[in-house]
Amino acid sequence: MNRNICIHGHFYQPPRENPWLEEIELQDSAYPFKNWNERITAECYAPNTASRIFDHDRIVKIANNYSKMSFNFGPTLLSWLARRQPEVYQAILFADKESRKHFSGHGAAIAQVYNHIIMPLANEHDKHTQVIWGIRDFEHRFKRRPEGMWLAETAVDTASLEALAAQGIKYTILAPRQAKRVRRIGEAHWHDVIGERVDSRRAYLCHLPSGATISLFFYDGMISQDLAFGGLVHSGENLARRLVAVFDADEDNHAMIGHVATDGETYGHHQRYADRALAYCMYFVEENNLANITIYGEFLDKHPPTYEVEIVENSSWSCYHGVERWRQNCGCNTGRPGWNQLWREPLRNALDWLRDELARIYESEIGNYGLDAWYLRNEYIDVVLDRSEKNVERFLSEKFQTTLTSEEKTKILQLLEMQRNALLMYTSCGWFFDEISGIETIQIMQYAARAMQLAEEVAGENFEAHFLSILEQAPSNIPELQNGAKIYERVVKPAVVDLLRVGAHYAVSSLFEEYPEETEIYSYTAVSDLQMREEKKGRKLAVGRARFHSHITLEERAITYVAFHLGDQNLDAGIREFVPDESFDALRKELSLAFHHNETEKVISLITQYFGEHRYSLKHLFRDEKRKVFDQILKKPLSEIESYFREVYDNQYSLLTAMKAMQAGLPKPLKHAAEYTLNSDVRRLLEAEPLNVPALEEAIRQVNLLSLDLENHPLGLAATKTLNKAMDRFSRSPEDIELLKLVQREVDVLSRLKVELDFWHAQNVLYRIAQQLHDNKRVDADSGDENAQAWMMCFNKISASLRVKV
Incomplete structure (x- = not known):
């Protein structure tokens, strides 16, 4: 068959790590997730490792989309996934291995210039480092050489193509408006294709000034645009038919490739559940024998270019003015009225x-x-x-x-x-x-x-x-x-962070958690040499010496610290480089004496006297630890608030139920007290192990009786974790009928919570168990065995709750 379809996803997030800590700190805008990488992983990167194919509203097949599509992942994103989402990371690597079975030994993954710089605007040294780092990162993870490489924003010039070719890269992918002119190899006459008139259904060869060559693919612009910004991803079948429609009865009968390229985040993050449309599209094409699903490396190997091309220099896929978006106020923006980009x-x-x-x-x-x-x-x-x-x-x-x-x-x-x-x-x-x-x-x-x-x-x-x-x-x-x-x-x-600032974080946080002798603080190690912690009537004092070591630069420094917590957010700390002298030992004894005599002003005076201007407070904690400390400080007032609301709720319960029975609206203060109390009860029940099913059923009954609202995001996440734990227990002993009955009851009650649960992991576990048991013929409900029948009844109930067709 000469019809070939390839779908490319450019999966990428900018590096978000704090440059001093080498970790991503809390990003409130990503709520209810800790940061945007976590959120987009949950919405896109993970779902594409196990995407659903439905028969009406029931899952009939789960597919790893990465194994059937062409894709690249930004190296800095893969680095984060490897550390923080290892299951997703391993599924991506596994997909590339599996893809080689489908695509004649060619892998689905291609490399990317390392940290997504605009290559035409980079100097020569940076161009080469970006390509070399991108290749080496790829080899480290995928254990093979990459055939292709993605250019950030598909921004290209001849020097960038030279940098790719110099490192053995065979091809890259560009937008149709980046083709300038084409001709059949061996012919003299060039054909102008400026204005997206290039035939995207073939590969092209690009001759470079050095004498090297590189192959180029120009994706279908209209379909890619509709995928990214239109409604094309709402239907896998429509997407499949749109891709197939690019083919015609070519008189030369040459092999054609219908291909698209978009941000990978299209499939789940930008367009919710678009990963499912992608999975069904590829399934529909193969089931109906409409075309071969392929990737660029395989197509290039089987169908070398018969045409050559020249590119539009300094062009890209997301700026109509070339690469001006990254150096000028060119007019390309995300549409905020009245704003400019003169900066x-x-x-x-x-x-x-x-x-x-x-x-x-x-x-x-x-x-x-x-x-x-x-x-x-x-x-x-x-x-x-x-x-x-x-x-x-x-x-x-x-x-x-x-x-x-x-x-x-x-x-x-x-x-x-x-x-x-x-x-x-x-x-x-x-x-x-x-x-x-x-x-x-x-x-x-x-x-x-x-x-x-x-x-x-x-x-x-x-x-x-x-x-x-x-x-x-x-x-x-x-x-x-x-x-x-x-x-x-x-x-x-x-x-900005230096080792003194790391020491300040250590000193302040040591008031609220007891560190072992050696502890990791992001990309640093702290080793305690001397530590004194005291607490009295809500006040805390920490005095000590510690050595700090950077894992990145191997820099080391010994630090002396004092931290004094007066209560609430009031905190004073002093940090300085350690100088061995008798005055510190004297200070430590004097501080302890003043602290125990409740001489607050003297404690602060001693800190000022010894540390001078090297003073720190709660604001100098790193962001995540700051949130943890505030949570600790707020425990007591929040507990008092809850006690008050609970007393109101208990005292007025009979009145609330009577008003509800008579369809009278509940007064806002009383309704708020009831919601706060029952939300607290549900949260505690979900966090407890084992799950108290009767108590949770009663809490749900009370919520429904009074028509109250549950906190969707936090309770949804908590309920999802509880559901996942239940399914993981089942997966470890799938033939245990008593365990299955318990899990079935837990799944049932969790499904009745009026919060949004994420069934993704639980469905994966159930689907995998069903496959394993089917393959091994471990359960036969028709055998007359009562246990087998009871097992199948429970299993079917869980399947119905999770919408998996067995």
Whole structure:
């Protein structure tokens, strides 16, 4: 069959990690999830590993979409998935392995330039590092060489294609408007295809000035547009028929490929449940023999290009003006009326200036060791992928081939980290949206701040003043924020972390949790040398010494600290580098004495006397810990509020039920007291193990009796966790009839909660058990065995509740 269909998904999120902590902190805008990566994983990345195919409203098949589509994942996103969502990560890797069985040995996954920079705007060194890091990251995860590579925003110029070809990349995917002219290989005459007139149904060969070649695919623009922004993903069958409709009775009878490319987040995040339409589309095409499902590598292998192409230089898929969206106020934006993007050019100028200054320091310092600085940076990806002490030592000894002191090791790693952050500060999302104070732009400013901090530590040069003078020319659309420099001072600078700040976090948080002798704080290790904690009448005092070690740069520092909690949010702390002297021991004894005598002013005076201006408070905690501390502080007042509401509810219960029976509206204060009380009861029941089914049934009865509302998001998440635990218990002993009966009752009561449950994991478990038992013929309901019949009855009830067709 000459008809081939390929669906490509570009799965990507910008790196969101705090540049100093190497972890994503709490993002309130992603509620009820901790951060946007978690939320999008739940809505998109995970569902596509096990997408549902329905017969009416019952699941009949579960498919891993990644195994049948072409896809790329951003390396920084895969790094996060590997750490925080290992099951999803492993399912993606497994899909690529499985895809090789379907696609003649070619894998579905392709690589991506490392951190999604706009390649035509990058200098030569950055272009090559982005490609090399992208390939090495891919090889590390997928255990094979990538055939193709995704360019961020499909932004392309000839130099970028040269960088891909130089590293053995066979093809990339572009938008139809990025084709300039085409001709059959061997012919002299070119055909102008500007204006999206390129025939997207074939592969093209692009000859490069170096003599190298690379193949290009231009996706179907209209179908891709309807997929991403229209209603095409609402029906898998409609999508399949639309893809098949691109084929015609070509007179040459050559093999054709109907293919689309969109953000992978289309399938579940941007368009809810679109992963199901994608799964059904591929199922429908194969079941009805409408076309071959293929991927680019397989198609290219079987059908080499017969046409060649020239590209439109400096073009992309999301900016009609080429690549101006990432350096100019070109008019491309997300549509906020009255706003402009005049800030884009000064931001680009500030980063370009900083990049060049950092390169000067980097080349000079690494040159002292007689090494090629840019080769060393390219190789540094091996450390980024494995920061274990053994691997870091291996890297340093292999590359430098000399005995390095601990100070030299730290300096070299600081230089390389300075360069890594200089790359990350060009992540494209920083320019994509409408306002310079958006979280994506703040993120790239933070990478710039980290790079400048490292430059000052290594070379003693401070770049911040000049950097801010350029950012002053970047106007904000929000009058009170003024410009980029003011935003940097207001938002970015307070986020800067050094080892003293890590020590401050440790000191303050030690008032609220008891640390072991050695503990991990994000990308740091804290080792306690001396620790004294005291508590009296709601006040707390912590005094100690600790050593802090960075896993990233191997930097170390010993710190002395005092933290004093007066109650509520009132807290005072002092931090300084440790200097061994008798005065600290004297201070510790004097502080303890004053604390026990309730001499609050004297405690604060002693902290001031010893630490001077090196003072910290609750606001200096890292964001996640700050939330935990506030939760602890709020425990008592919230408990008192709940007791009050419960007393009101209990005292007025008979009145509430009588009013409800007579269809009289409940007074708001009484209804609020009842809702608060019953929501608290349901939450505690869901968090307790084992689940008290009768008590939960009674709570549900009371909620229904009084027509009360449950807190959908928090209770939905809690109920989902309880459901998942029940199904996991069942999966470990699927033939235990008594366990099955208990699980069936739990599933039944949880399904009756008036909150939104996520059945995804539970359905996967049930489907997998059904497959295993069917394959092994472990249960035969027709055998006359009463246990088998009882087992099947319970199993069918669970299947009905979870909407899985067995």
